[in-house]
Amino acid sequence: MKSICVFCGSSDAVHQEYKDAAFQTGVILAKNGIRVVYGGGKTGLMGAVADGALSSGGEVTGVIIPSMNTASLAHIGLTKMEVTPEMRSRKARMHELSDGFIALPGGFGTWDELFETVTWAQTGEHEKPVGLLNVRNYYTPLLAAIDHAVAEGFVFAEHRQAIAFEAEPMKLLESMRKYEHPHDAVKRWMKEE
Numbered sequence: 001m002k003s004i005c006v007f008c009g010s011s012d013a014v015h016q017e018y019k020d021a022a023f024q025t026g027v028i029l030a031k032n033g034i035r036v037v038y039g040g041g042k043t044g045l046m047g048a049v050a051d052g053a054l055s056s057g058g059e060v061t062g063v064i065i066p067s068m069n070t071a072s073l074a075h076i077g078l079t080k081m082e083v084t085p086e087m088r089s090r091k092a093r094m095h096e097l098s099d100g101f102i103a104l105p106g107g108f109g110t111w112d113e114l115f116e117t118v119t120w121a122q123t124g125e126h127e128k129p130v131g132l133l134n135v136r137n138y139y140t141p142l143l144a145a146i147d148h149a150v151a152e153g154f155v156f157a158e159h160r161q162a163i164a165f166e167a168e169p170m171k172l173l174e175s176m177r178k179y180e181h182p183h184d185a186v187k188r189w190m191k192e193e
Helices: 016-031 044-055 087-097 108-122 140-151 157-161 169-177 183-189
Strands: 003-007 035-038 060-064 080-083 100-103 130-133 163-166
Touching: 003 016, 003 087, 003 108, 016 035, 016 044, 016 169, 035 044, 035 087, 044 060, 060 087, 087 108, 100 108, 100 169, 108 130, 108 157, 108 183, 130 169, 140 157, 157 163, 157 183, 163 169
Parallel strands: 003 035, 003 100, 035 060, 060 080, 100 130, 130 163
Antiparallel strands: none
8 A cells, every 4th residue: 555545533622642643643654655645634633644644754645625725724734735626526536546545533524435435345446445543442333333234234244344443553554454355245245146
């Protein structure tokens, strides 16, 4: 993986541990020679992950929409900033630039990006690894919901197992490097067999 897209929250009103984990994620990606692709913001976890990567000499590409490309929201110190017309093209561009995806804690926007990415993997539109950084057990309830969906027959176990869950950034990166796309599950899901 040469480039990882990081989905995460932009709120500053969150526990410091979340921001620290985002900064550390940026540091680890940079030290492993992995470019960070993200939404281009300077606040919350978004700013922290970019700052972490930049502080370690990493490359950071932001992808932002015009309404968010303002002095109060946009990070001005990035390696590169791309502006797309709207949210759909923004997400598509981040996918295009990335070899894998990490979701740090966040809200509706983060979840939207995460679930779209997982759905695209489920339907075979990409074969890139997806990981969740489970800081402060933030994603533990989501994991329980996904496991419930597996038990109820709405999600294949292989698709659940394809999502890496770790509490530490380096362990998450290691798990993502071991990713094997569930080709057989995709075929079953798409009823190709």
